[in-house]
Amino acid sequence: MHYPFDIPILEDDAGIKHVCYPAKKRDMSGISLPVERVPNWQEEAIKIFDELLGHYKELRVFMDTCVRCGNCASACQFFLGTGDPKNMPVARAELLRKVYRKYFTAAGKLWSNADEAVELTEEVLDEWKTYFYQCSECRRCSVFCPYGIDTGQITMAAREIMARIGVATKYVTEVVHKVYQTGNNLGIWPMAWVDSSEFLEDELKEEYGKDIRLPVDEKGADVLLVMPSADNFANVNTMMGYAVMFYAAGISWTTSTYADEGGNFGMFLNYWNQKRVNQRIVTAAKELGVKSIIWGECGHAWRAGFPFTNTFNKDMDMFDPPYPKHICELTYDLMKKGTFKIDKTANDDVKITIHDPCNVARGSNATLRTGMFEWPREMIKMTANNFVEMHKDCIREKTYCCGAGGGMLADEIHELRMLGGKPRAEACRATGANYLATPCAICKANLPEVMKYHKVPAEVGGIHDLLLKAIIL
Numbered sequence: 001m002h003y004p005f006d007i008p009i010l011e012d013d014a015g016i017k018h019v020c021y022p023a024k025k026r027d028m029s030g031i032s033l034p035v036e037r038v039p040n041w042q043e044e045a046i047k048i049f050d051e052l053l054g055h056y057k058e059l060r061v062f063m064d065t066c067v068r069c070g071n072c073a074s075a076c077q078f079f080l081g082t083g084d085p086k087n088m089p090v091a092r093a094e095l096l097r098k099v100y101r102k103y104f105t106a107a108g109k110l111w112s113n114a115d116e117a118v119e120l121t122e123e124v125l126d127e128w129k130t131y132f133y134q135c136s137e138c139r140r141c142s143v144f145c146p147y148g149i150d151t152g153q154i155t156m157a158a159r160e161i162m163a164r165i166g167v168a169t170k171y172v173t174e175v176v177h178k179v180y181q182t183g184n185n186l187g188i189w190p191m192a193w194v195d196s197s198e199f200l201e202d203e204l205k206e207e208y209g210k211d212i213r214l215p216v217d218e219k220g221a222d223v224l225l226v227m228p229s230a231d232n233f234a235n236v237n238t239m240m241g242y243a244v245m246f247y248a249a250g251i252s253w254t255t256s257t258y259a260d261e262g263g264n265f266g267m268f269l270n271y272w273n274q275k276r277v278n279q280r281i282v283t284a285a286k287e288l289g290v291k292s293i294i295w296g297e298c299g300h301a302w303r304a305g306f307p308f309t310n311t312f313n314k315d316m317d318m319f320d321p322p323y324p325k326h327i328c329e330l331t332y333d334l335m336k337k338g339t340f341k342i343d344k345t346a347n348d349d350v351k352i353t354i355h356d357p358c359n360v361a362r363g364s365n366a367t368l369r370t371g372m373f374e375w376p377r378e379m380i381k382m383t384a385n386n387f388v389e390m391h392k393d394c395i396r397e398k399t400y401c402c403g404a405g406g407g408m409l410a411d412e413i414h415e416l417r418m419l420g421g422k423p424r425a426e427a428c429r430a431t432g433a434n435y436l437a438t439p440c441a442i443c444k445a446n447l448p449e450v451m452k453y454h455k456v457p458a459e460v461g462g463i464h465d466l467l468l469k470a471i472i473l
Contacts, residue, residue, distance in 0.1 A: 081419030227296025241464025
């Protein structure tokens with residue numbers, strides 16, 4: 001197995017392998033984007049905008065369609081949380097529409113109206129940088145839009161334009177760069193991944209007295225599991241839940257240090273990087289000779305994986321099934337067949353509700369064509385006795401964002417993240433639940449902070465965490 005950028009692996013006299021860290025700081029060459037704003041940035045931005053309008057026909061429709069009815073305002077957690085009128089989806093999209101009218105409509109080319117058609121100036125670009133990075137691309141507004149305008153795609157277009165002229169957030173660009181350097185979003189080097197996997201094996205041995213493995217880079221396994229890298233370092237109960245599930249089912253599996261990350265931050269940067277980040281997974285699966293690729297509990301990994309792998313990256317026809325499959329689908333199918341012995345009373349200490357990640361619920365039509373609303377719910381019901389739904393207006397396709405999707409999990413916007421997560425916190429509080437389950441690593445990262453900030457006494461965890469507690473080996 002090769003590593004990204006040919007990272008040198010050296011072996012010392014004791015036979016211990018070490019990774020040689022590159023002496024580079026913020027080398028952005030891997031993401032193929034300018035590291036600073038290009039000199040002719042206005043001209044380049046309009047050229048890129050024109051390219052996107054030509055390639056994504058629906059984008060032009062979204063630019064022309066809005067009647068400014070304002071239905072989207074009450075649907076947006078960032079407007080509800082901040083009260084900033086420019087955080088209304090219609091107002092945010094209007095920042096791009098005004099430039100569109102100036103350069104791509106007949107009226108705009110003939111004359112400028114200060115309110116309707118504006119040139120792309122420094123002031124306008126500053127507003128783009130501010131407000132298009134206060135949108136998590138969650139698409140809740142599109143559910144309530146009478147015309148079905150996808151404001152998330154408008155945000156993606158604006159971010160693509162900015163990224164390609166050298167204007168992007170440090171957080172998103174560095175996360176994508178880490179994937180190309182180390183294989184994952186956290187910047188964890190291969191040997192550290194192996195060490196953490198072995199540590200969790202020891203934990204499982206101590207708990208169950210059995211050799212439950214977390215294999216790494218093993219060729220010929222049945223399954224390549226691509227989970228969020230945080231599962232191996234932060235959400236370890238989720239990771240161990242995967243391991244005991246595979247062990248109890250007798251399924252051989254492996255992770256890959258070339259692609260030990262399911263999350264795709266390329267989606268929050270530009271389409272080229274989204275495609276390239278996803279390609280690592282297919283490449284790793286081919287090299288390891290696995291039969292199937294299974295996506296773990298990650299919202300934007302699933303949003304990027306299910307709709308786009310067959311089109312962006314192809315070659316899925318060599319796997320069974322010939323499309324990305326979610327870990328919750330696999331586990332639920334096995335549970336239905338009675339594969340596992342379950343003690344539901346093991347989770348009687350918690351009252352559980354579920355948070356549908358926005359990238360799962362609305363990121364594409366993937367959820368409507370699969371069972372991603374039902375698989376996690378049924379798994380909870382099969383592993384626990386106390387489950388309660390949130391209000392019908394904030395679950396499934398109407399779910400609120402956790403507040404830090406769309407590449408917004410950065411410390412410098414902590415207050416914004418907390419305000420954006422308030423609607424979800426209050427919906428959880430109303431159920432009286434003390435455990436908020438969600439199949440998404442970003443949600444597991446932001447929601448604990450949100451619950452603490454808004455004083456909601458609820459633990460946040462994964463779906464497979466509950467299986468880990470209830471399964472009898």
